[in-house]
Amino acid sequence: MPTAKPRTPIKHFLQFADFTLAEFEYVIARAAVIKRKFKNYEIYHPLIDRTLVMVFEKSSTRTRLSFEAGMHQLGGAAIYLNTRDSQLGRGEPVEDAGQVMSRMCDIIMVRTFGQDIIERFAANSRVPVINGLTNEHHPCQVLADIFTYIEQRGSIAGKTVTWIGDANNMLYSWLQAAEVFGFHVNVSTPAGYEIDLAQVTTNRFTRFASPADACAGAHLVTTDVWTSMGYEKENAERLAAFDGFIVDAPKMARATADALFMHCLPAHRGEEVAADVIDGPQSVVWDEAENRLHVQKALIEYLLLGEIAEA
Secondary structure, rough: OOEEOOOOOOOEEEOHHOHHHHHHHHHHHEEEEEHHHHOOOOOOOOOOEEEEEEEEEOOOHHHHHHHHHHHHHOOOOOEEHHHOOHOOOOOOOOOHHHHHHOOOOOEEEOOOOOOOHHHHHHHHHOOEEEEEOOOOOOHHHHHHHHHHHHHHOOOOOEEEEEEOOOOOOOHHHHHHHHHOOOEEEEEEEOOOOOOOOOOOOOOOOOOOOOHHHHHHHOOOOEEEOOOOOOOOHHHHHHHHOOOOOOOOOHHHHHOOOOEEEEEEEOEOOOOOOOOHOOOOOOEEHHHHHHHHHHHHHHHHHHHOOOOOEEE
């Protein structure tokens, strides 16, 4: 078994800015090791008798699968709780839930709406809490995206990432990541869906009215669905507002020759991305999706065991 320094005090991962560059570099290096073990069918069970509780207020495919499978692969157990089927759905205070759940498990992942909910939960938790997604942040997805870029192209420092779409949780996590890793973000959002500067603490971005211009010289182009969970009633309005913001071949042609395309999925071909882009040679969306598993395993390991003294 690997040796580790005890994790004190408790550390949470509620938004991308919660970790330093050194911590991210460690987690990314561990993710590469853990992925290699997975691909080589090496049994690696550092978390025997540890339990992850997953609290879902928003539906999920990749988040649930990657966390649940990942915890099992580390030798631990994962418990799924949907707020519709728990006392949280009947009005139990978030603070009380944090107190109770954290006395019965070792680590908790929460996928919910407002960031304030997960902040209140973590403030009352005795164990590490991970943000599986909130309206404001999606740090695990961006961590997987950065790991994927590094895996495919090397260091992301000094590179240009282009974001096309609304100013959502993915963009805000990308902007926090830019400050930590030292890259730049070109941002193109439709009118009415711009960045809320009150949520931004970096100047490592440039805004573009034209999504095509935003792609010029980019090393990575990424987007998301035009209508995220919780905004379904705005779908028709959003489709009209986002007209022309599809990531298509002409836009990708303005990026660097070796630029990658990413999408956090699920995707709608013909809306935010053209089929020949997401299914084309520059797309790494399937590696990106799989890497959620590996980076989250490394993240869980780090939050519970600290740094591992193992080659």
